[in-house]
Amino acid sequence: MKMFVCIKQVPDPNTAISKLDPATKRLVRSGVSLVLDPGDESTISAAIKLRDKVGNSELVALSMGPASAQEATRRALAMGVDRAILITDPALAGSDAFSTAQVLAAALKKEGADLIFCSTESTDGYTGMVPGGIAEFLGIPQLTFAREITIEGQKAIIKRVIPKGYQTIESTLPAVITIASGSYEAIYPTMKGIMGAKKKTLTQMSLADLGIAATQVGEAGAHERVLSIGKAEARAAGQIIKDDGNAAQQIAEFLQRYQLL
């Protein structure tokens, strides 16, 4: 089985203080340390686990970004992905979710994928639209918020996180599966994995390789425009329950209101 995991390099959420450029209204990505999205580390871990369980399968990491995003793909290779593809082209700068999905889908079509894993959303942009876009461009089903995945023949079965618990759903293959955050613990690359990563194949693809015109993507082809940016509202103070004998009941009601009970 041919499996793909889509990954992204983002400003390190553990060290970087996110800054927004008031002119472009976009996240500032220069001058900050860039890392493989920590959410993607969990997704890669889920994909590796499934590849090893299914057996006789290849897992490929697919990313779109500047040449410096190689470092993120290397990390995926060190974690245990078999090979990696980085789509990089100057014309891609400023691509929106639509273009990103279009480009990733083109590469996936060219490669031929049975199963495509994505994180639910990236840690920097949080649009959450790319996985759905990929599925749409490829004309295949999308299974979202997976916390458990099983492959049976040509069928994917997932346990899907919903507010009240989970649903079990199944789909034909090929399919896009998004991983619910927190469902899979990220594995650490091993020292041997890091040493072995440079022996694995990292392929670079350009827009020409994918048959996409420069005008369709990047700033030029963007359908999406950030209109304004503003400060997030301060969080409201939490509710403090004082125990007058019925605190337990109040807590139960509170939990019920959020469908946690």
Added chain:
Amino acid sequence: MQSRLKSLPPARVAGNFSNEASQNTRLWRGSIAMVESPHAAHQAQMPVVTDLYNIDMMLSDEERMVRDTVRKFVRERISPIIGEHFEAGTFPRQLIPELAALGLLGMHLDGYGCAGLSAVCYGLACQELEAGDSGIRSFISVQGSLAMFPIFAFGSEEQKQLWLPRMARGEAIGCFGLTEPDTGSDAAHMRTSARRDGSSYILNGSKMWITNGGIADLAVVWAQAEDGIRGFIVERGTPGFSTSDIHRKLSLRASITSELHFDDCRIPATQMLPGVRGMRGPLSCLDEARYGIAWGSTGAARACYEVALEYAKSRIQFERPIAGFQLVQQKLVGMATELVKAQLLSLQLGRLKDSGHIHPVQISLAKRNNVREALHTAREARSILGANGITLEYPISRHMNNLESVFTYEGTDDIHTLIVGQAITGESAFS
């Protein structure tokens, strides 16, 4: 000059030079060329405060990945629990399988299930581990450099096959027996003896201050044989071999320190390391471990500096952050400067080791400097944190106390001074 200095806006004094050469900045022209330089517009971005000389740029992708992976592991798995272990005086044994799975045991050895990291990668891993705790780095140093390395370098093929893969997997823990109650720096005069008796050796004597001793499945023990100092592999459970842990320590509390006792302990002659005789054996192991310590101590120093800097920026006294006070800045700048120097020393030491051109005197100089400065940094950081600095809520006093041991073990600060002294003068101060 004093009065002119005062008239400068604070930002200019702080070094925020620009092209707008005002009357005041012109006064500085002689000493600061950047003010009117055509290159001023390309002035580089302010580097991150823990890497003021952009050492990060001098590392390869692979080296950065090793560092970042170990840093993440330390942040997620070690830092949250290490304070409790330090207080309880226990080693977090539950971490051994995880450290092994990461490939950190014997990481710089090649083959036999080891990762085969470069010297620089090994150093970076030590740096990150010791940013967590010197006790954890000590565990790794002893397993890899003091127990696995002598088997790797001087062992027979059978010994390597038997022990190294198991030790890399963390299924067998090793320790290193050189120091004795009566011989520390003067290890060549050790009293532990190995008497040949047919196809066996009989060991007698004791070893002191042995990291990992109490949990070790095997000890690499150095003893006086008829033909000079020899190394022996002694397995736990061998009749005549026992260990007892040393308690009431105020340093390296999250690490096991033990005594090893040999009382007519008979071991097969096949457990002698055939590849080395004399002090070259233990000293070459110590070079490996000291190399890791030179790097490791910079991790502890960085951790103290980071905490002190953050604390100074948020602690308000006299209605302003204490980071704004000159005396505090002097301490912070001293810490930052020594950190950068130690990091550069470590990196060049690593490059020398990877190129095969390292000399032991370079290791001595770096171990001496970096541990000494890390200890000083920890003490300065403690003073910035005031009373908070003495608690386990912050890592400062833990690092400070640990570094007192690091200052002494693997060649005391004094001995390293004399090694460098002998190397540059040609005069030995030992005898």
